[in-house]
Amino acid sequence: MKLFTVLLVTLLFLLAACGGPTGSVVVDEKVNVHLFVMSRCPYGVMAEKFFEPVLKEFKDNINYRVDFIVSENPDGSFKSLHGEPEVKADIIQLCVQNDFNDKFVDFLSCMDDDAKNIPDNWKSCAEKLNLDVKKLEACYSGEEGKQLLSESAKKAKEKNIMASPTIFINGKQYQGPRAPKDFKKAICSYLKAHPSCADIPVCSNDADCPQKEGKVATCENADTKTAKCVYEDAKPFDVVILSSDKCDHCDTSRVSKAFASIPGATVKEFDISSEEGKKLVDSLSIVKVPVVLLSKNVEKTKFWKDQPGLAQVLEDKGDWFKFPDIVVGADFFVSEKVKQDLLKSIGIPSDKPVVDLFVMSFCPYGNAAEDIINNLFGLFGFTVEFRPRYIVYSHYQGGSSDFCLDNGNLCSMHGVQELNQDIREACVYDKEGFRKWLAFARNINKECGPSNADSCWESVAEKLKLDVDYIKECEKGKGLDLIKEDKRVSDAFSIGGSPTFLINGERYTGRRTPEAIKQAICETFSEKPEACNVVLEDSAGKASSGNC
Known part of the structure; x- marks a missing residue:
C-alpha cells in the first residue's frame, strides 16, 4: 500500500x-x-x-x-x-x-x-x-x-x-x-x-455543501429535514512542500493541488538547493524528500478538527508538523553519506548482487512477486542474494489488536494473523535460509490466508519437514526482533507498498516480470554470468501492477 x-x-x-x-x-x-x-x-x-x-x-x-x-x-x-x-x-x-x-x-x-x-x-x-x-x-x-x-x-x-x-x-x-x-x-x-x-436532506455531511471562496462549510442537523449548510471564514495555515529537482520521481503536484484546495491553506514549494530549502533541511534535520509540512496554526482549522487521527500521525518539528517519510513516500536522500551509511547497515555493497523483496505475507501482489523470485532463484541460484523482508506499520487501524502486536507498534494491513505469519516466515528464513523460506512462503500462499494462518501453518511446515517447535518458540521471541529489523529497514527506505524490490539498495521501478527484473539484476554484476543470456518468460500476471 x-x-x-x-x-x-x-x-x-x-x-x-x-x-x-x-x-x-x-x-x-x-x-x-x-x-x-x-x-x-x-x-x-x-x-x-x-x-x-x-x-x-x-x-x-x-x-x-x-x-x-x-x-x-x-x-x-x-x-x-x-x-x-x-x-x-x-x-x-x-x-x-x-x-x-x-x-x-x-x-x-x-x-x-x-x-x-x-x-x-x-x-x-x-x-x-x-x-x-x-x-x-x-x-x-x-x-x-x-x-x-x-x-x-x-x-x-x-x-x-x-x-x-x-x-x-x-x-x-x-x-x-x-x-x-x-x-x-x-x-x-x-x-x-x-x-x-421527497425527504432527501439538503446535506448528509460537510462534503455535500458547495464550496465558497475563503469559507468553510458545515452541514448542520445533518441527514435530517432541517439540514442546512452554514459557512464561516476559513482560518489560515501554511503548507510547505520540500523536494529536489534531482529526484526524477518526486512528483508533488497532486498533493500540492489537493492542499491548495483546502480553504485557508497557502501552499509554498521549495527545492532543497534554494536558500529557504537549505534552511529547512538544516533546522529540521531533513534526511529524505519529498517533505510535507503544516504550520502549527493548522490546529485552529476545521480541516484539523475533521481529522482527529492526524495529530497521532504527524511528527512535531517545533513550528511545524511533518508527515512521516513513509506516509509521504520520501526516498530521495538529501545526503549521500546518510544513504551510504544506511546501505552499509544492511550489508551493501556485497560480493554479489543483493535483491531485497518487501512484502506482506497475504498480499496477492506480493505473493505473485514471490513467484517471480522463484523463477529468478531457479536461474541465478546463490550467485544472487535474495532476501525477504516484511512490511510492518505502527498504530495501523489505531493500533487495534485485530491488526497489531507490541502495543500497536507492530501491525499488518491484513490483520494480526498476517503479522504472525510474517514473523514465522522471518524465523524460517533466519534459521533455514532462502530456499526453505521460499518453499514455506509459497506453500502458505496456496494453503492458508489471513483469516486462518494461525491454525493452518503447522500442517504446511510439517509437510516441508520444518522444525515446528522452533518456529513456535521463535515467533514469541527472536522473531519479534527479526520483524522489528525489517520495519527499521522499510521505514528507512520509506517502503510501505507490497511488493517493493530493492536491487543493491536501489528501488526497482521497472516492469514486474521475471525477464525485466533479471535484466536489472544482470546490470549489477561486474562480470555477467551465463544466466544473464537466458531469456525468461516475460509474463507477469498479477504482479505486473498493483500494490497492497
Whole structure:
C-alpha cells in the first residue's frame, strides 16, 4: 500500500462535493447502475450489499448490472486477483444475471452473506431462491459461462477498470461515499419526482455543501429535514512542500493541488538547493524528500478538527508538523553519506548482487512477486542474494489488536494473523535460509490466508519437514526482533507498498516480470554470468501492477 496515495485520496475525498446531474425527470425514467467488481473482493462485496436496499426501494426505476474485473488469457482461461475461486464466482453470478435477472440481487445477497464460502455456496443460494440448478450448472461448467465472463472482462478492459468496486450511474463514474444513504442520494439526483426522494436532506455531511471562496462549510442537523449548510471564514495555515529537482520521481503536484484546495491553506514549494530549502533541511534535520509540512496554526482549522487521527500521525518539528517519510513516500536522500551509511547497515555493497523483496505475507501482489523470485532463484541460484523482508506499520487501524502486536507498534494491513505469519516466515528464513523460506512462503500462499494462518501453518511446515517447535518458540521471541529489523529497514527506505524490490539498495521501478527484473539484476554484476543470456518468460500476471 502506498500510504502517500492514501493521504492524497483522503484529501481529495474531503474536498469533493457529491454533485450529480440536475433537473427533474419523470418517475417512470430508468437509471442505469453499473458495478465493476472482483467477486471475492471484500470492498466489492460491501458495495453490492450497500446498494441492495436502494435497488429494492427503486426496483422499477433502476437498470442494474454487474461486470467483473478479470484478465482473459490467450488460451481462453481467466486470471483474477483472488485466484480461481473468484473466476468461478464471476461465472456463476453472470449465469444468474443472464438467466434469472429478476432474482439476481437476492442471489448476490445470499452469496455475499457468506462471503468466505464464495463460490461454493452458489448451489444452496440457487435452491433457496428456487432457481433452476441444472440450467445454472450447465452454464457454470460449460461454454456459456466462459463466454459471459469473456464479454464481461472486455467491458472492464474497455474502460481500463482495475479497482473493485468501480461504479457508474447513468454512465458517469460515481466517486462519493458508499453507504446506502449515499447511493440513494445519487439515484435521487436523477429521480427527483420519485416519492422516495421527497425527504432527501439538503446535506448528509460537510462534503455535500458547495464550496465558497475563503469559507468553510458545515452541514448542520445533518441527514435530517432541517439540514442546512452554514459557512464561516476559513482560518489560515501554511503548507510547505520540500523536494529536489534531482529526484526524477518526486512528483508533488497532486498533493500540492489537493492542499491548495483546502480553504485557508497557502501552499509554498521549495527545492532543497534554494536558500529557504537549505534552511529547512538544516533546522529540521531533513534526511529524505519529498517533505510535507503544516504550520502549527493548522490546529485552529476545521480541516484539523475533521481529522482527529492526524495529530497521532504527524511528527512535531517545533513550528511545524511533518508527515512521516513513509506516509509521504520520501526516498530521495538529501545526503549521500546518510544513504551510504544506511546501505552499509544492511550489508551493501556485497560480493554479489543483493535483491531485497518487501512484502506482506497475504498480499496477492506480493505473493505473485514471490513467484517471480522463484523463477529468478531457479536461474541465478546463490550467485544472487535474495532476501525477504516484511512490511510492518505502527498504530495501523489505531493500533487495534485485530491488526497489531507490541502495543500497536507492530501491525499488518491484513490483520494480526498476517503479522504472525510474517514473523514465522522471518524465523524460517533466519534459521533455514532462502530456499526453505521460499518453499514455506509459497506453500502458505496456496494453503492458508489471513483469516486462518494461525491454525493452518503447522500442517504446511510439517509437510516441508520444518522444525515446528522452533518456529513456535521463535515467533514469541527472536522473531519479534527479526520483524522489528525489517520495519527499521522499510521505514528507512520509506517502503510501505507490497511488493517493493530493492536491487543493491536501489528501488526497482521497472516492469514486474521475471525477464525485466533479471535484466536489472544482470546490470549489477561486474562480470555477467551465463544466466544473464537466458531469456525468461516475460509474463507477469498479477504482479505486473498493483500494490497492497
